Every structure is written in C-alpha cells, then in structure tokens.
Amino acid sequence: MTSQRSIVGKNAAIAGGLATALLAGAATAQDAITLNVWSDTPRLATFEAYDQSHDNVTLNVVTVAPTDLVAKLQLAMQARSEIPDVIFMSDIGYGAQLSTRRSNYLMDLSDKVPQALQDEFYPNSNSPCMINGKLLCLRNDMAHMIVWYNKAQMAELGKAVPTTWEEFEQLGAELSSMGYSLGTGVEPWPLVGYLMSGGCEIALPVAGKDDTLKIDLTTERCLKPARMVDNMLANGSLSKFGPFEPDFVNQAKTGKVPLMIGPTWFGEYVIKPTYEFAPGLLAAALPLKWADQDQPLTWSWGGGTYGGWKDTAHQDAVVDLLIWSSSDVANQTSAVTLPAHEPSALAWGEKLKADAYYADDGVFAAEVDSAAYSHPGYASLRFSVADAVAKTLVQEIGTGGKIVDALPALQEELINLAKLNGYSVE
Amino acid sequence: MSYLFMLPYLVLLFMFGVFPVLYAFGLSFFDTIDMVFWGLTNYEFAFNDFRVPKSAVNVLTFVSLWVSLTVLGVAVLSLMLDSLGRRSATTLRTIFFLPGAVTSSAIVVLWLFVLDPSVSPFQSIFHLVGWDTRQNVISGLSFAGVFAIMAYFSASGGWIVVFGGALSSLPTEVMEAARIDGANRFQLATRIKLPMIWRSVVLMAILSFAAGLQLFVEPQLMSLAGQQFSQVDWSLNQLAFQYAFKMGDFGASAALSTLLVGTSIAIALIIIFATKFYTID
Numbered sequence: 001m002t003s004q005r006s007i008v009g010k011n012a013a014i015a016g017g018l019a020t021a022l023l024a025g026a027a028t029a030q031d032a033i034t035l036n037v038w039s040d041t042p043r044l045a046t047f048e049a050y051d052q053s054h055d056n057v058t059l060n061v062v063t064v065a066p067t068d069l070v071a072k073l074q075l076a077m078q079a080r081s082e083i084p085d086v087i088f089m090s091d092i093g094y095g096a097q098l099s100t101r102r103s104n105y106l107m108d109l110s111d112k113v114p115q116a117l118q119d120e121f122y123p124n125s126n127s128p129c130m131i132n133g134k135l136l137c138l139r140n141d142m143a144h145m146i147v148w149y150n151k152a153q154m155a156e157l158g159k160a161v162p163t164t165w166e167e168f169e170q171l172g173a174e175l176s177s178m179g180y181s182l183g184t185g186v187e188p189w190p191l192v193g194y195l196m197s198g199g200c201e202i203a204l205p206v207a208g209k210d211d212t213l214k215i216d217l218t219t220e221r222c223l224k225p226a227r228m229v230d231n232m233l234a235n236g237s238l239s240k241f242g243p244f245e246p247d248f249v250n251q252a253k254t255g256k257v258p259l260m261i262g263p264t265w266f267g268e269y270v271i272k273p274t275y276e277f278a279p280g281l282l283a284a285a286l287p288l289k290w291a292d293q294d295q296p297l298t299w300s301w302g303g304g305t306y307g308g309w310k311d312t313a314h315q316d317a318v319v320d321l322l323i324w325s326s327s328d329v330a331n332q333t334s335a336v337t338l339p340a341h342e343p344s345a346l347a348w349g350e351k352l353k354a355d356a357y358y359a360d361d362g363v364f365a366a367e368v369d370s371a372a373y374s375h376p377g378y379a380s381l382r383f384s385v386a387d388a389v390a391k392t393l394v395q396e397i398g399t400g401g402k403i404v405d406a407l408p409a410l411q412e413e414l415i416n417l418a419k420l421n422g423y424s425v426e
Numbered sequence: 427m428s429y430l431f432m433l434p435y436l437v438l439l440f441m442f443g444v445f446p447v448l449y450a451f452g453l454s455f456f457d458t459i460d461m462v463f464w465g466l467t468n469y470e471f472a473f474n475d476f477r478v479p480k481s482a483v484n485v486l487t488f489v490s491l492w493v494s495l496t497v498l499g500v501a502v503l504s505l506m507l508d509s510l511g512r513r514s515a516t517t518l519r520t521i522f523f524l525p526g527a528v529t530s531s532a533i534v535v536l537w538l539f540v541l542d543p544s545v546s547p548f549q550s551i552f553h554l555v556g557w558d559t560r561q562n563v564i565s566g567l568s569f570a571g572v573f574a575i576m577a578y579f580s581a582s583g584g585w586i587v588v589f590g591g592a593l594s595s596l597p598t599e600v601m602e603a604a605r606i607d608g609a610n611r612f613q614l615a616t617r618i619k620l621p622m623i624w625r626s627v628v629l630m631a632i633l634s635f636a637a638g639l640q641l642f643v644e645p646q647l648m649s650l651a652g653q654q655f656s657q658v659d660w661s662l663n664q665l666a667f668q669y670a671f672k673m674g675d676f677g678a679s680a681a682l683s684t685l686l687v688g689t690s691i692a693i694a695l696i697i698i699f700a701t702k703f704y705t706i707d
Contacts, residue, residue, distance in 0.1 A: 071671035078458070078676060102459055103674030186561065186654045240559050242652040247544045247559070382673075387656050394654040398561030416476040421673075 033057050033314045035321060038064045038072075038084040042336050043140075043304070046325050057317055066090035070097055073105060085312040086321050088140070090304045092128035095137050095380035098307065100422075106136040107310040112319045113138065117327060122371040125340035128380045129305055132210040136307065138326040141337035142264055142345070143303035144287070144374040145193050146366050148271060149259035151283040151359035157258060165197060165288045169228050172237025175258070183260030184248055185229050185238030186394050188386035190261060191403075193299035196375055198225045198290055203385055203414050204377035212424045213381075217411040223404060224290070230402040240397065249274055261288070263301040264367045265337045272357060283359040284366040287373055296373040303340070338367055345371075382421040388413045447687055454680035468681035472669075477659045478682075484570060485661050489638035491574035496634050500582050501627060504589035505615040519590050526583035533580045534647040541572065542651075560651060569660060573644040581637070585630050592626045593619060628701050635697075636690040642667065662686055 037047050037059050044061065051059040062084070064072055069089065076083045083105075089095060098105040113135060118126065121139060129137040149161055157175070162168040172182045184190065195202060200222035206212040216222075232238035241248035243262075251257055252275035262270065267284065271277050287298035306325050308318040324331065332344030339345045349364040392413055396406035418425050457464045472478055503522065507515045525533060539545055542560045543552040557563045564572055596619060604618050620627075642663040649656035659665055662682060670679035698704065 074671045074674045077674070097672060100674065188653050188656075240561065242654050244652055245544075245560065246542070250544075384658070386653055387658050390654050390656045394561065395565060398559070398565040420475060420477075 033317050035059055035085040035312075035314060035317060036082070037061045037321075038069065038087045040064070040066050040088055040090050040304070043088045043325075046331055046335070049331055050321060050324055057321070059321075070094055070103075073098065074103055077103060077105065083309055083311075085309050085314065085318050086325075087307050087309075088304055088325075089137065089307055090302075092303060092305065092378070092380050093382070093384055095129055095305060095307065096131055096382045097380075099131055099136050100382065105307070105309060107308040107312070107315070107318065108134045108136060109138065109308070109319065109322065110135045112315075113323060117323065120327065120342055121340050122342055122345070122374070124374045124376045124378065125303075125371070127376055127378050128303070131380055137305040138307075138322050139340035140304040140306060140326050141302075141335065142340050142367070142371055142374070143300040143337070144298045144370055144378075145190070145261050145263050145301060146287050146298070146370050147259065147285040148262050148266055149283055149285065150255070150257075150277065150281045152281050153255060153258045159258075161259065161285050162288060163286070164291050165225070165228060166291050168288055169232060169237075171259070172232045173235055176232075176235045176237040180237070180256050180258055181239045181248075181251060182232070182237050183239065183257065183262070184241060184243045185233045186240055186397055187242050188389040188394065189299070189301040190243075191229065191389055191393055192385060193261065193301065194225045194229050195222055196299040196377070197288065197297055198222065198293075199297060200225065202410075203381060203418060205379045206426055209424070211422060212426060213418050214426045215411060215414050215418060217407045217414075222407060226402075226404045226407060230404055233397060233403075243270065244274070252277075265302060267358070267363065268337075279357045281359055282357065282363070284363040286366055287370050296370070297375055298370060298373045299375050300378045303337075382423075383417040385414065388417060447684075450680040450683050450687075453677055454684045456677055458676040459674075464677065468675075468677040469685070471675070471678045472665075472682045472685070475665065477665060478662070481659060481662045481665055485639060485641055487568075487570040488573050488577075488641055488661075489635055491570055492577050492638050493631055493634045495574055495578045496582055496585065497627060497631055499578060500585045500589060500630065501620065503582075504586050504593060505619055507586070507590065508593040508619065509611045509615060515590070519586055522586045523583035525579045526581060528580070530577075530580045530643045531647060534576060534644055535650060537572075537576045537579075538648075538651045541567075561654065564655065569645065569648075569657060573641060576644050577638070577641070581634070588630075589623065589626060592623045596622050625703065628697065628703060632694050632697050635693060639663075639686055639690055 033056060035057060039047050039061050041063055044063065047059050047061045051057070051061075064087075069087065069091075073083070073087070087105075089098075095106065097103060109129075110133075118135065122142060125139045125142055126135065129135055129139060147161065154161060159171055159175070160167075162171050168182065175182070192202060195217075198221040200219065201214045201216045202222075204214045206214050229238060233240060239248050239251065241251075243249075248257075252271075257275070260266075267282055271282055287296040289296040306322045308315075308322050312318045326332075326339075327341040327344060329341075329344045329347050332339040332341060333347045333351070335344070335348060339348050345368060349368065352358070352364040352367075353361045388410060392410040393403045393406045396403060396409075415425050454468050455464060455466075456462065457467070507518055510518070528536075538560075540548065541563045543549055543557055543563060546552060552558075552563055555566065557566050567575070600618065600622075601614065604614055609617065640663050641661040645657045645660035646664055646667075648660075649658070657664075659668060663686065666679045666682040666686070669675045669682065
C-alpha cells in the first residue's frame, strides 16, 4: 500500500512538474503578465471577461468582502506581500483612505488616463476619485438619487409626481393620513441626501485647497431640509424604519409606498427584488429641487471605483485594466449598474428601455438626465459622514427628538473627525 | 516532569499571549511607516483623539453593567441549581451553557432580531413600553445595556458550569451539619455555600472585567442591522482597530492596546491584593 501510494505520488509530481514547465514555456513565449486583483462578487464577471479577451495578461482574482477591503490592504501593506495590483472599491471613502502617508496605496492616474477619456465620464462622476486635484481612481457606476414611483398607484390616488421638495412634503402630508409613506427618514445616506439637496455644507472639499473641508450646518440651507424631514417623520410620511428593515419592506410590498427617493440602483436591486413591485408599475422622475433653486442638486448613495497600486511592477497593464473595466463599452453594456462612462451608459440603457418591468421607457432617461445634477461635493473622505450621521441624527430620531436639534452635535462630530483625520476645517 | 506537562501551554501562551503584547509594546514607540523611534507620539495621538474619552466612558459603563449582571446572575442561578436534584440541575446547566457554545458574532445577529419589535418574541413587552422600532429599543436600553445583555447571555453559561463544579466540590459533611442545625435552602446558599465559593466569584469578576474592557464584536456588528445602527467607534478596542485597519496607524493602535492591557493588569492586581486572593486560609 505504501509503495503504491509513493508511486502515485511520484507520477503526480512528475506530471505537475511537466505542467509547470509547459506553462512557463507558454508564459515566456507570449510575454505574459500576471496581475493580482481584489474584486467584489458583482465585478468578477468584468475581470473574467478581461482575462479572456487579453492573451498577454492573466488575472489572479481574489474575492474580498467589500467591508474588509481596507483592513486586508492595510495588513498586506504592513506585511509588504500579497499586495494586489488592482482593486475594486465599493465604498467611495476608500479612495481617500488609501491615499494617505500611512496607507499609500493608490496610483495617481491624472496623466495616465487621457483627458479625452476622462471627459467621456459624466460630469462629477469622478469626483470621488479626484483627491487633492489628483485622479486616483476611475468610477465604475453612478448612484445619484432620483424619484422612484408607482405610476399606476399615483394615477389612482390622483396625485401628480412632485418636482419640488415643497410639493414632496405636501404630498407626504396628504398621503400619510391614509397610511402611506414616501420612503425612509432614518437611513444615513438618504438623510445626508435630503440635507445636501438645499446646498448644506456637510464636509464638502474646498476647491483649490488640499485637505480642506467646509463644514457649516447652521445655515438655512441645512435647516430647511432638516425641518422638512422632521415634519415628515412626525406625520409618518417618512418612515422611522430603515429601507431594509422588515417593517418598511412590508409596507412597500403591500403598496403603502407609492413614491420614494432612491439612488439609480434602487429600481433594479431593491424595489424589484425586495419590495416586489409587480411588473409595469415602476417609473422614475428627475430629482427634486427646492422652489428657490434653478435646478436640482442631487446626492448619491454608492457607486464603486477601480484603483491601482502605485508600486505595481506592471504599471501599463494596470492602467489598461482600470480603463477597460470602467469604460469598455461592450463590457459595461452587461454591467449590473448604470456606468459612469457616458458612451457605456448609453449602450447599457438600451436594455433598460426595452425592459417590460418598468411602467414606461422613461426610467433610463430620468437616470441619465439627472446625472448632470449630481452633487460635485460627493467626494471621498478619510472618515465616514454616514457613521457620524448614524451616531447623531439617527439616534436623536430614535429617542423621539428632531434632527434640527441634533445638527449642532453632527457639526461638532464632523469637525472633530475632520481634524483628527488631518483636514483643515473652514 | 511537571514542567513538561506545562510546556504546550507555555509555548502557546508565549506565541499568542506574551509575544504579541511585547511586540505591540515595542511598536507603540515607533512610527510604523518609516520605522523611526517616536517616543510617546503615538500615546499622545491616542490621548488627543476626541473619541477616546467617550469610548472609555462607554466601555466602563458596559463593564460595570455586565460584571454586576454576571456576578449576580451567575451566583444566583448556580446556587439555585445546586439546591435542585442532580439530574434536573445537570439538564438545566447544559441548557444555560448552550448560548455560550455559539460564537459571540452569531449571538449578536440573533440579538438584532430579538431587539426588533416587529419580529421579536418579546414584541408585546416592547410595545407595552412604547418601543415600536429597533431604534427605540436600542435607545431605551442604551447601547451599554444592549451589549451587556448580549455578553451576559453568551458568557454566563460557561460560568454556571464552572460554579457547578465549585459547588459540587464543597464538603458534604458541612452541608449536612448545616441542615441538621436547621438551615433551610436559602440559608444554606447564602450563609454556607456562597462564602465557600467567593474565590470563584472574584475570579469571574476579574476575568469578566478584563474581557469586558476588550469589547469589540458586539458594537462592531451593530451595522449588520443597517447603517443607521452603525457604531464603529463605540469601544476602545474598536478605536484600536480603526487606527490600524482604517488609518494604517499600527503604532497608535499598539499604544491604545498597550494602555488597555495595562489597565486590565493593574485592576486585576488591585483586586487580587485587596481580596488576598492567593492567601491560603
């Protein structure tokens, strides 16, 4: 038995050795490069497609849980081994967090990605990648907030789709007595979105000044939206449950949420699978504006970016992969979310226009047309504004308070966080 | 010969206990990027972090709640179990132990459901006090209270088993003598058994205190319930994690961790000397 096993082992070793030799031969012949890639699950298809369509490059793709990415990179950099050449960042904050002295990972792409190509991305879509005037990543997908609504139900209720926040609040007041709500008022990013819509300055980078943030939550531009949220939470037209909590999901499933503000990916990834709207109902409209604004100013929630390692041995290959992943039209056409690269987005949208799930073919138009209104301050920061909002505003709501009263606490928290993370505050 | 038997433990203790502590202690005086000696700069950074005092208060609140809950709960339950028949006591002890056999991360997830008034088995109680959302429940119990309850249920079962052992090793002639003298079950528990197992109670308090200072999993996993519950810098250990794995500042992380372990050791020593823990009667 022992001798038999050792023979098998020997054969396997010989076969393995041969295979390695053959592979090595093939490698030198085609001058192949291997790039290590850390991806999330939805982006695996993109990297696989690149691997297959590029003979000279082999991708060694590892799936990393999105929330673990920065921690694992810190460990890899500290150990100075197994550092990936390319990463997909599912949180826009990662760009800033991975370009500090202590975690200096990201490659500066400013002069590596041609300006003409940069201009093909939607305006402001690369703002999470512009850090202190340098382009440190490329945006994969858009995530600005638009108005999602149940078209048939709105018609049945005899209500027009609001175009201003004043109309939105009014609609909420009219519908709340009948048990309807217009979305949730406790999820941090949408909360930030409401506040930002009026031009509130919640940790916005100051143009032309490195590492400088404008934080001022005392202006009417913040107080007005905050009062609206307070009013709507009080009369129930904004839910006190998060968008993924069972109570709100039930409310949405049973047709009690005829309209809500949500990012571009909400239709396909939340309203359709989780809220289970029946086909032919869901429609979308442009983001809301305040009556005294000329045009909407819409915040985003999500949107991933691709980044490369500044010390990679294969700089050109890395840049090529970053550009291809974010802007190859054929690849992005089959992407899961609205591409930030405009030509890709237009090709991608054909699918959406033809999708019978939506009530009309205007959903894609609403998503694309509103890209122009996306907030230029949707930037990458070294600290999490959402976590600060959860600690202050959301807890205030939990104890029955008003967010207007918690704005000073949020301001203090943000200023402290900004200073701790090396920002100057204006 | 006895040292030979201790060797595996000592090796593991050195590899995963002593060495990391010494390594962190050394690291806490360096800038980990350029590897230059920084003196107390890392400690200064931790002291100047506006979140550290708040987190320290959070953790101390949690520890005092949890340790009192554990000392009281475990002692009462163990003494009550000991007055039962052997068979039913063993069965109950096993049931109490079960939550402790589940990893604390899984327990947190379970508790997130228990705390949600829309799905919780304690729904009616929550509604009675007017808590309609999970946010209400958490605000009502306070984060320290929520974490203390979570930790109590995951850790107390193990201690109940330990106390079962301690109680069953008490000399039966003392118990019989007390019974003959007319002590009822309550007097037997409070006058005879409790004074005889107080060392186990002190040990439990010390170990719970040290473990409690390192609170990490419970607050860190709050965001599983949704981002509105996220508490990334609630405890000191979370801050140490943030320093290392968000900011890449392993030196500051080591400094804060050193302070934590120093506090644990100091307090354990105080308790040990104040209670003359190792003195043999």
